[in-house]
Amino acid sequence: MKQSNFKLSSLSHKTILALAGLFLMLFLCTHLLTNLLLLAGDSRAFDAAVAFLSSNPIIKVVEYVLFAGFIIHILMGVIVWINNSRARPVKYYVAQGSETSFFSKFMIHTGLIIFTFLVIHLINFFFIKLGWVALPDYAKDTHDFYSMAVVLFKEPLYVILYLVSFVFLGFHLKHAFQSAFQTLGLNHDKYFPAIKVIGTIYALVISIGFSIIPIYFLFFH
Amino acid sequence: MDIKLKIWRQKNASTKGRFEDYELRDVSPEMSFLEMLDYLNKQLIEGGKEPVTFEHDCREGICGTCGLYINGRPHGPQQHTTTCELHMRAFKDGETIVVEPWRSKAFPIIKDLAVDRSAFDKIMNAGGFVNIDTGSAPEANNIPINKKISDRAFDAAVCIGCGACVAACKNSSAMLFVAAKVSQFALLPQGKVEAAERVQRMVEKMDELGFGFCSNTYACEFDCPKGISVEFIAQMNREFLSAKLCAHKGH
Amino acid sequence: MIKLDSKIPEGPIAEKWSKHKTSLRLVNPANKKKLEVIVVGSGLAGASAASALGELGYKVKVFCFQDTPRRAHSVAAQGGINAAKNYKNDGDSVYRLFLDMIKGGDYRAREANVYRAAEVSNLVIDHFTALGVPFARDYGGALDNRSFGGVQVSRTFYAKGQTGQQCLLGTYSSLSRQIAKGRVTMYSRRDMLDVVVIDGKARGIITRNLVTGAIERHGAHAVVLATGGYGTVFYLSTLALGSNATAAWSAHKKGALFANPSFIQIHPTSIPVLNDYQCKLTLMSESLRNDGRVWVPKGQADKRHPNSIPEEERDYYLERRYPAFGNLVPRDVASRAAKERCDAGYGVGDTGLSVYLDFKDAIAKQGKKAIEDKYGNLFEMYEKITGINPYNEPMRIYPAGHYTMGGLWVDYNLMTTIPGLYAIGESNFSDHGANRLGASSLMQCSGDGYFILPYTISDYLADEIRSPKTDIKHPEFDQAEKEVKERINRLMSVNGTQTASSFHKRLGKILWDHCGMFRTAEGLKKGRVLLDQLEEEFWKEIKIPGDANELNQELEKALKVADFFEVGRLMMEDALDRNESCGAHFREEYQTEQGEAKRDDANYAYVAAWEYQGHAQKPLLHMEPLKFEFVELKERSYK
Known part of the structure; x- marks a missing residue:
């Protein structure tokens, strides 16, 4: 093939996007499990988990992989979006009335909202851990993510932002889960309906799972 | 019945187009959509105006020539129906019908509602065939093929090349068209031999021609007049992935 | 003065073609590259000829009026393609297929050509299968056959109700392959408006570019017309609206004789006219008559709903007139019988120009599921067009112009009376006599293109190796x-x-x-x-x-x-x-x-080949006597 090795085909872009996405979905599961420890009543369980995650050398490596995963996923998503917006220079007069996977039309939009949240989130937590961002005063002494979460989740504006982001993450995941399987060629008439259902359940679990934490802290803590 | 029409008019590829409004009286619900346009054209010609150019040929839903974007749907409101098979009984008396050409960078407009779909031929030329010369075929029954697999290959092979998948897709992606051909050959033993090269060449050509990427929106399947399944897109993804991962250098 | 010479080889019928092939001259590969062939039409005949010639190494130019070769009207053939494979062990053979075609054509076809068409039919099936055409198969993986058109064996290969589409897409793929290799150049959206004859030989064509309107000249060493039939002459027909006679007619005006022009098949089962602006009649496959029963009310102008007409007031006229074949009589007989009833005032529908094709008994006997499996896509198509569900009430059908057995006169080598001008597929007259049997047109088109023309045209081109590239500035152009x-x-x-x-x-x-x-x-x-x-x-x-x-x-x-x-x-x-x-x-x-x-x-056992004498002038009749050496002429009876 005369195609140069540096130019990726549309399908390669999509495959990388899907693989990175699936990796991020796995990460979301572990992240959710860790976060749910916040509901344990006091900080011990959560702190232990944080301590484990910050000291384990493998996790340190995985963090960079994770970071790369985000960047690749976002990069590929943006490339796909740019290409797609070029493919139809003149738009239709009447909006498309075909029945489609609804959320698939807004992946770039939901993605951008999630990205915005991600930046805030990274400033709040991850960059601190890396030492890129200085700790806020209230958490400085203890290097204490638990306290920081408590403080942030007492802030109604932050909670709203958080909840909205997770609703959109749910929308994003609703399409993303089955779409990743389709892109990787794993669509089979026997299993695909189940994959779609699992995808919906996954999206619900993630967005509801994450959302109950701030609600708990705002109203019940 | 009486209807109102809003139709895209464009003199040629290099001029700017615009919508024009028409009112049409005494349309029979028994008319096909294209017969309705014939009826409009007759009135336009007799009134000294230029008729609307639209493409059509067999008028029985198999040649794939016709293809109009009607009220926001390729081939109109009825599923699994080509424009020529669509009848006016699918519309209401007094309804306004908006008729647009297929819109895609890869399908430039030639005139009015006629677009150039030769990009599909270019993709086919890139590998949509089995490399076998006339005269070298073995006796047909020497290649037994499981009935289910053969039927599945047929389901992919029913594509009429109308371009509705591209027209329906928000990204004007040609994935369903390419996938149908790739899958038909990949399923059959005759085509399997060169499946890895075929899928790479056809995808490369598809990318080159300016079609968008697939975002698994599945509008293509919904609007395909022949109901070709997006499972074939998954199959192509699979074929492509394994070709990329397993092909030796120099291919 | 044109003199007809059919060039039928001597010898027993089964040996004519194989002997003839060995006597045809060849062109060496280095010379083939220099020889140009124009093929007009990209249907089953044109595309198969072009790809076979491209494979041989000739420089081929293909022209079609459609935007792509894949749309040629071969695509619309529904039922199937015949071959004498005898996969069903039911006594079929090349000779039987030949006999059926001769009888079906009412003894007005040329024996040698028909035998050859039957002979190459098996190669066609092998080739299509190798090209990846998904013909229907049985559970063991072997190809399936069905019966068709009232013959006594099952020899029809099929791909649901879309056999023509699948065969055409197969040839289109082989054509694409040659285009990719640069051996075939495709000129789509071109109407051929004239053939150019220089020193008595076909040397090129004049086309109109349908997008720009430009009149273009194309030269070659030989020209092949694969431009289909002229059934659209009736305006309402089962053909594509773009199908036309212009290319063949321009050849006729330049000296190619036109044979048996009045032999036009009227297909008995098409959906009747529904409105005044209708310009197309959609065919319902002949296979429907395997289970559907044709009837009209016994009383004239009976306007009752078909379901409320009791059994004893129905006239199953085909079963009445032809007890031996019943609803399965050949197309010409079924068509005439329907028109006869309608003309006598028994027709149904608003216009009185249709008869019923009823599946009530078949559904009662075999169940709705069985009927759906066999004819599901056709029933759906009927409902889309008419808005009537044929599971609940009978279809209405009427005959429609369909296929032209007549066409350009060709000799055994498929060459017209203009040297270097060939006609293949439906555009020639040679294989179907006065009536074509179902599932034999796909067979003839692909046989002509893949397995006959490449041999015979090489014989002609062997003389052309010294001819330079045709000069398109020649005064004839x-x-x-x-x-x-x-x-x-x-x-x-x-x-x-x-x-x-x-x-x-x-x-x-x-x-x-x-x-x-x-x-x-x-x-x-x-x-x-x-x-x-x-x-x-x-x-x-x-x-x-x-x-x-x-x-x-x-x-x-x-x-x-x-x-x-x-x-x-x-x-x-x-x-x-x-x-x-x-x-x-x-x-x-x-x-x-x-x-x-x-x-x-x-x-009248002759082919009527007409010579053009100028516009509205009485054409000159040339007769090619039909000699039947291998079959006995009999009355064709289906009673």
Whole structure:
């Protein structure tokens, strides 16, 4: 093939996007499990988990992989979006009335909202851990993510932002889960309906799972 | 019945187009959509105006020539129906019908509602065939093929090349068209031999021609007049992935 | 003076082709690269010929009026493709297929050509299978066959109701392969308007680029016409609207004889006319008659709903008239019987021009599921077009113009009377006599293209290896281009009041009424007068808006209609000459007491090949006597 090795085909872009996405979905599961420890009543369980995650050398490596995963996923998503917006220079007069996977039309939009949240989130937590961002005063002494979460989740504006982001993450995941399987060629008439259902359940679990934490802290803590 | 029409008019590829409004009286619900346009054209010609150019040929839903974007749907409101098979009984008396050409960078407009779909031929030329010369075929029954697999290959092979998948897709992606051909050959033993090269060449050509990427929106399947399944897109993804991962250098 | 020489090889029928092949000359590979061949038409015949010639190494140029070769009307063939494989162990053989075609064609086809078509049929199936055409299969993985058109064996290969589509896409893929290799150059959206003859040999064509309107010249060492039939002459037909006679007719005007023009098959099962603006009749596959029963009410002008007409008041006229074959009589017989009932006032529907095709009994006996499995896609198609669900009430059907057995006269090598000009597929006359059997057109087209023409054309081209590339500046090209341009200008300058389609519709009606399923000498003469009048009006009243130098669909139509007048005139001339009834040609004067066709073998066992003598001039008849050495002429009975 005369195609140069540096130019990726549309399908390669999509495959990388899907693989990175699936990796991020796995990460979301572990992240959710860790976060749910916040509901344990006091900080011990959560702190232990944080301590484990910050000291384990493998996790340190995985963090960079994770970071790369985000960047690749976002990069590929943006490339796909740019290409797609070029493919139809003149738009239709009447909006498309075909029945489609609804959320698939807004992946770039939901993605951008999630990205915005991600930046805030990274400033709040991850960059601190890396030492890129200085700790806020209230958490400085203890290097204490638990306290920081408590403080942030007492802030109604932050909670709203958080909840909205997770609703959109749910929308994003609703399409993303089955779409990743389709892109990787794993669509089979026997299993695909189940994959779609699992995808919906996954999206619900993630967005509801994450959302109950701030609600708990705002109203019940 | 009486209807109102809003139709895209464009003199040629290099001029700017615009919508024009028409009112049409005494349309029979028994008319096909294209017969309705014939009826409009007759009135336009007799009134000294230029008729609307639209493409059509067999008028029985198999040649794939016709293809109009009607009220926001390729081939109109009825599923699994080509424009020529669509009848006016699918519309209401007094309804306004908006008729647009297929819109895609890869399908430039030639005139009015006629677009150039030769990009599909270019993709086919890139590998949509089995490399076998006339005269070298073995006796047909020497290649037994499981009935289910053969039927599945047929389901992919029913594509009429109308371009509705591209027209329906928000990204004007040609994935369903390419996938149908790739899958038909990949399923059959005759085509399997060169499946890895075929899928790479056809995808490369598809990318080159300016079609968008697939975002698994599945509008293509919904609007395909022949109901070709997006499972074939998954199959192509699979074929492509394994070709990329397993092909030796120099291919 | 043209002298017909059919060039049929000597010897026993089963050995003619194999012997002939070995005697045909070859062209060495280095020379093939220098020889150019033009193929007009990209259907099953054209695309298969072009890809086979490309594979051999010739430089091929293919022309089609569609935007892509994949749309040629071969795509619409539904039922199947015959081959003498004898996979069913039911006694089939090449000889049986040959016999069935000769009988089906009512003994008006050339024995040697028909035998050869049957002979290569098996190769065609092998080749299509290798190309990846997904023919229907049995559970063990072997190819399946079904019976068709009332013959006694199962020899029809099929791909649901879309066999033509699958075969065409197969040839399109082999054509694509040659295009990719650079051996075939594709010129789509071109109408061929004339053939260029230099020193007595076909050397090129004149085309109109349908997008730009440019008149173009293309030269070659030989020209192959694969331009299909002229059934659209009836306006309402089962053909694609773009199908036309212009390419073949231009060849006829340049000296190619036109054979048996009145042999046009009227297909019995098409969806009837539903509205006044209808321009197309959709075919319902012949296979439906395997389970459907054809009937009309016993009383005239019975306007009751079909479901409320009791059994004893129904006339299953095919079963009544032809107890041995019943609903499975051949196409010409079924069509005539339907028209006879309707003309006698028993027809149904608003117009009284249709009969019922009823599946009630089949559904009761076999269950809805079984019927759905067999005919599901056809039932769906019927419902889409008519809005009526045929599971609940009978279909309405009526005969429609379908296939032209007549066409350009060719010799055994498929060459017309112009040296270097070939005609293959439906555009020639050779294989189907006066009536074509179902599932034999796909067979003939692909056999001609893949397995016959490549041999015979090489024999001609062997003499051309010293001919230089054809000079498209030759005066004959100037002349042909000038004539084409003048014709276009003449049409454009009329600036009358009526559309090309409205003339076409009126022309079609004249031909349908006077040269359709039932013909009489008186009717044909009357029709000719009406046709002349209409043609005169056409040249005074045709209205073509727009410019000739752009995409102009009205001009395209007008050019075709202008030729259809002449084709229609020749059809009537031929029908008038043939004082007998045979196959699709039924002259009311020549029928048995039971109303069946009465052939006259003593006087009309010939091919009528007509030579053009100028516009509206009486054409000159050449007769090619049909010699039946291997079959015995019999009365064709389906009683």
